[in-house]
Amino acid sequence: xxxxxxxxxxxxxxxxxxxxxxxxxxxxxxxxxxxxxxxxxxxxxxxxxxxxxxxxxxxxxxxxxxxxxxxxxxxxxxxxxxxxxxxxxxxxxxxxxxxxxxxxxxxxxxxxxxxxxxxxxxxxxxxxxxxxxxxxxxxxxxxxxxxxxxxxxxxxxxxxxxxxxxxxxxxxxxxxxxxxxxxxxxxxxxxxxxxxxxxxxxxxxxxxxxxxxxxxxxxxxxxxxxxxxxxxxxxxxxxxxxxxxxxxxxxxxxxxxxxxxxxxxxxxxxxxxxxxxxxxxxxxxxxxxxxxxxxxxxxxx
Numbered sequence: 001x002x003x004x005x006x007x008x009x010x011x012x013x014x015x016x017x018x019x020x021x022x023x024x025x026x027x028x029x030x031x032x033x034x035x036x037x038x039x040x041x042x043x044x045x046x047x048x049x050x051x052x053x054x055x056x057x058x059x060x061x062x063x064x065x066x067x068x069x070x071x072x073x074x075x076x077x078x079x080x081x082x083x084x085x086x087x088x089x090x091x092x093x094x095x096x097x098x099x100x101x102x103x104x105x106x107x108x109x110x111x112x113x114x115x116x117x118x119x120x121x122x123x124x125x126x127x128x129x130x131x132x133x134x135x136x137x138x139x140x141x142x143x144x145x146x147x148x149x150x151x152x153x154x155x156x157x158x159x160x161x162x163x164x165x166x167x168x169x170x171x172x173x174x175x176x177x178x179x180x181x182x183x184x185x186x187x188x189x190x191x192x193x194x195x196x197x198x199x200x201x202x203x204x205x206x207x208x209x210x211x212x213x214x215x216x217x218x219x220x221x222x223x224x225x226x227x228x229x230x231x232x233x234x235x236x237x238x239x240x241x242x243x244x245x246x247x248x249x250x251x252x253x254x255x256x257x258x259x260x261x262x263x264x265x266x267x268x269x270x271x272x273x274x275x276x277x278x279x280x281x282x283x284x285x286x287x288x289x290x291x292x293x294x295x296x297x298x299x300x301x
Contacts, residue, residue, distance in 0.1 A: 004057035019045060019058075022235060036237070038062070091201050091222050092292050101194065101221050102285035106273055109284065111137040112193040112220075113266035114186075115258045116203045117166040119154050123206045128154035129179055130168055132186050133258025135266055136193065140273070142266045148189045149259040151176040166256045183207070183214045190220060194284065198241045198265045200224040221284055225268050227291035232275050234294070244268050 019035045038045045043062035101109060114134035120127035134148040151168070153176040163169055197203050200222055207218050229239040233247065245252050245264055248271040252264055276282070281290050 002057045002059050032237070091204060091224060092288065099221075099285075102288075103283055105282055106276065106284060106287060107140055107282075110193045111196050111223075111266075111269070112190045113137060113142075113196045113262045113269065114148075114190070114203065115197060115261040115265065116206055117168060117256070117258045118206060119156060119158050119162055121202075123209045126156065127206075128152070128156055129182075129206050129210075130154050130158070130173060131166070131258040132182060133260070133262045134186065134189060135259070135262050137196075137266055137270065140270065142263070142270060144263060147259060147262075148186055150182050150185070152179050152182050153177065154179075179210055180214055183210060183216050187216050187218065190218065194221045194223060196223045196225065196265065196269050198225045198261065198268075200226075221288075223269075223284075223287055224291060225265055225272065227294050228269075228272050228276065228287065230294040231281070231290045232272060232279070241265065241268070248272070 020033050022033055023037075035045060038060060041062055043060060045058060045060045112134050113136070114132065116129050116133075117131040118127050118129055129152050131151050132148065133150075136143045136146045151173055153173050155178065158168070158170050158173075195218065201224070204218070204222065211217055225241070225244065226239045229236070229244045233239075236243070236247070241261065241264060242252055244250075245268055248268055250264060250267045250271060253260060276287060276290075279290075281287050
């Protein structure tokens with residue numbers, strides 16, 4: 001479709017700024033431009049002027065497709081090999097129990113920094129956890145020696161695509177415990193701490209899917225470094241873990257292993273604490289409320 005208008009002539013420079021500059025909606029800045037949104041919908045948009053009439057317009061092309069039934073709530077698709085930022089999981093409504101720590105200073109709390117590796121990206125369609133990795137932060141120190149690192153037999157096959165990302169082959173999972181045996185140990189490891197993850201809704205959805213099977217519910221307070229990054233750097237176009245680590249001067253190692261990603265996430269989180277404090281975000285309540293106001297937390301498709 002074409003978007004045209006009557007009135008003042010628009011030069012090419014102004015037109016391109018409309019397409020490339022970050023958008024503002026409701027008085028709040030978005031990290032995305034019009035072009036970003038169109039491209040993420042697998043479309044295209046450009047500025048065009050007719051030779052004869054000199055009519056100027058923006059031409060937009062979007063693919064036509066029938067929406068599938070029962071479409072889950074989702075956020076824009078992630079780059080290949082990256083987890084999508086989505087899921088039928090609201091980290092802000094997860095537990096009333098988590099609000100008990102609301103007025104505690106972030107610097108006073110103990111944290112479990114965790115990550116999972118999985119057979120794929122669709123927990124509601126049968127994908128399973130194959131590794132859980134976690135470490136702790138106590139007194140603003142990352143305790144690398146206090147870690148949880150466990151492979152899990154998913155009782156299903158692994159796709160070549162997932163193996164290419166995390167490097168966990170079917171042979172490595174032979175003889176490993178099932179999730180029924182692993183989750184109680186991880187649940188105990190997390191006791192009396194605040195959970196921290198990167199794109200945490202992804203991991204929490206997998207844990208939530210096992211509630212009935214294991215009888216376990218993770219009711220801890222939860223913070224997400226992806227959302228905290230959007231609080232600190234709202235105009236950045238990406239909040240991938242590697243990009244955040246580079247911005248904050250954190251070395252990345254062991255990427256796409258659960259424990260490796262957990263350690264990097266922990267280092268990133270520690271770097272964020274003084275930056276959040278400079279913005280007046282010092283308590284758990286303030287961190288959660290700031291996260292909830294970010295553009296990324298509100299994305300619903």
